[in-house]
Amino acid sequence: MASGNRDDLRFVNKFLESHKAPVLETLYLTILTTYNNPVPQVEIEKWIRVAISRSVRDLRLPQSQRGSRSPCPVLEELFMYGSWDHGGVKTITIEVPWLQRLVISETSDCDRNWFMVNTPSLKSLKTYMRNSQFWPLVKMPELVKAEIDVKHSDPEKLLSCLTSAKHLTLCLNSQMDYNPPYDFNQLVSLELCTRCTSYWLIHILRHSPNLRTLRFRQFYCSNTRNFLIKWEQPSFVPKCLISSLETVEWIESRGTEEEKEAAIYLLGNASYLNKMTFKSTLKEKNRLLMEFESKPRSSSKCLISII
Numbered sequence: 001m002a003s004g005n006r007d008d009l010r011f012v013n014k015f016l017e018s019h020k021a022p023v024l025e026t027l028y029l030t031i032l033t034t035y036n037n038p039v040p041q042v043e044i045e046k047w048i049r050v051a052i053s054r055s056v057r058d059l060r061l062p063q064s065q066r067g068s069r070s071p072c073p074v075l076e077e078l079f080m081y082g083s084w085d086h087g088g089v090k091t092i093t094i095e096v097p098w099l100q101r102l103v104i105s106e107t108s109d110c111d112r113n114w115f116m117v118n119t120p121s122l123k124s125l126k127t128y129m130r131n132s133q134f135w136p137l138v139k140m141p142e143l144v145k146a147e148i149d150v151k152h153s154d155p156e157k158l159l160s161c162l163t164s165a166k167h168l169t170l171c172l173n174s175q176m177d178y179n180p181p182y183d184f185n186q187l188v189s190l191e192l193c194t195r196c197t198s199y200w201l202i203h204i205l206r207h208s209p210n211l212r213t214l215r216f217r218q219f220y221c222s223n224t225r226n227f228l229i230k231w232e233q234p235s236f237v238p239k240c241l242i243s244s245l246e247t248v249e250w251i252e253s254r255g256t257e258e259e260k261e262a263a264i265y266l267l268g269n270a271s272y273l274n275k276m277t278f279k280s281t282l283k284e285k286n287r288l289l290m291e292f293e294s295k296p297r298s299s300s301k302c303l304i305s306i307i
Contacts, residue, residue, distance in 0.1 A: 009043060016050045024056040031061070031075060031096075041075055048080065062095040077101040097121060100142075106132055112152070125162075136161040148172065149193075149219060170204075171219040172196060184208040191215040194252070194259075201262070202234050211240040214266075217251040233265055241270045241298075248273065253280040253306075255288055264295050273299040278306040 012029075029047060031039050044061070051059050075096050080103065094102070095118040102119060105128040113132040122140045126147040133152045139161050146162050147169040155172055159182070162168065166186050171193035187208045192200055194216050205211065248266055253259060255278075267276065282288065285306045292304050 009039070012047060013043075016047060024051060026058040027051045027056050028060045029062075039075070041077065044075060045079070058091045058093075060091075060093040060095065062093075075099060079103045081105045091116060093117075094119060100124065102126070104129065104134070106130065134158065140164060168204075170200060172200065182207070185210060187211055189213040189215075191217060193217065193219040194250075195219065202238075205238040205240060206234075206236075209239040210244050212244055213247045213249075214245060215249045215251065216253075233261070237269045241266070244272060245270045246272055246274045248276045250276075250278045250280070253278040253282070255280060255282050255284075260288075260291070263292065267292065267295055267297045267302065267304075269298050270302075271298045273297070273302040275303045275305070277304075280306060282306075 029044075029051075031044060048059070048061070076099060078094065078096070078099060078101070091114045093116040097119075098121050099119045100121060101124040102117070102122055103126045104115060105126070115127075115129075115132055115134050116137055117135065118137040120138045120140060121142055123142050123144050125140070125143065125145070127134055128149045130151050134148075134150045135154070136158060141164050143162060143164045145167040146165045148158070148162070149169075149171040150158070151173050153172065158172075163182050163184055164186055165184070167189040168184070168187055169191040173196050184204065184207050187204075188210060190204060190208065190211055190213070192204075192215070195218060205214075245266075248263070248270070250259065250263070263276065263278075267273070276292075278288070289304065289306050
């Protein structure tokens with residue numbers, strides 16, 4: 001347990017610096033926050049870096065608050081960047097009740113690790129993981145923005161914790177076996193990876209009744225598929241197309257038949273659509289524009305542009 005007391009900080013630093021074993025099996029850091037002696041964030045991030053450099057296999061970071069009726073300074077932001085390829089970190093548990101912003105970005109040469117996250121007050125979440133597993137343990141009712149680029153995850157569990165998000169970016173390779181019952185009622189902006197969108201597009205449109213902006217972008221995704229390998233037009237029109245969707249944007253559009261079929265479906269059913277924009281390096285932009293202009297639109301005021 002560590003507090004902002006100088007003796008505590010000195011003890012933890014001395015312990016970590018003196019530990020020379022090649023593998024640190026377990027390290028539990030309980031951050032005790034008091035009003036007069038908050039633990040500086042720079043110290044916490046230093047301890048995490050040292051632990052990882054010692055090839056820790058089980059790293060847990062909880063935070064507790066004690067001793068004051070007044071609000072205490074607490075850890076609100078945590079950033080973790082780089083490689084965790086030091087003999088195999090197995091589990092990293094982040095348990096910080098008041099954490100508001102979390103960024104985890106790993107390099108492609110990392111071992112496959114487990115990130116267990118218990119952060120119910122989170123407002124902003126950004127993850128980039130090619131090898132590790134990301135497991136949120138609780139719902140995040142205050143979440144505003146989430147950018148999720150994860151190859152390995154339990155999508156049902158992950159999405160169920162993100163339902164309060166207003167702005168959501170997804171690059172997920174995993175698929176769900178069934179259509180889950182939860183909704184994204186607060187979601188107004190959605191960005192999807194064009195290489196793993198075939199499943200998520202209609203699923204999220206179905207459950208996002210207030211969506212206003214839909215964006216497609218090609219991530220540096222390990223999925224080698226192109227956008228919507230087989231477009232299957234749904235048998236229903238999602239509520240957001242009837243009542244709220246205003247903007248659709250395609251970044252790095254390739255002009256494939258699958259893209260065009262999906263775009264034509266959106267044009268024909270989005271009643272409040274104001275603009276549909278394609279950002280592309282294609283040479284035949286005028287021909288593609290004429291093709292879209294000839295298709296029926298649910299919204300007569302929708303402006304189509306290819307730039």
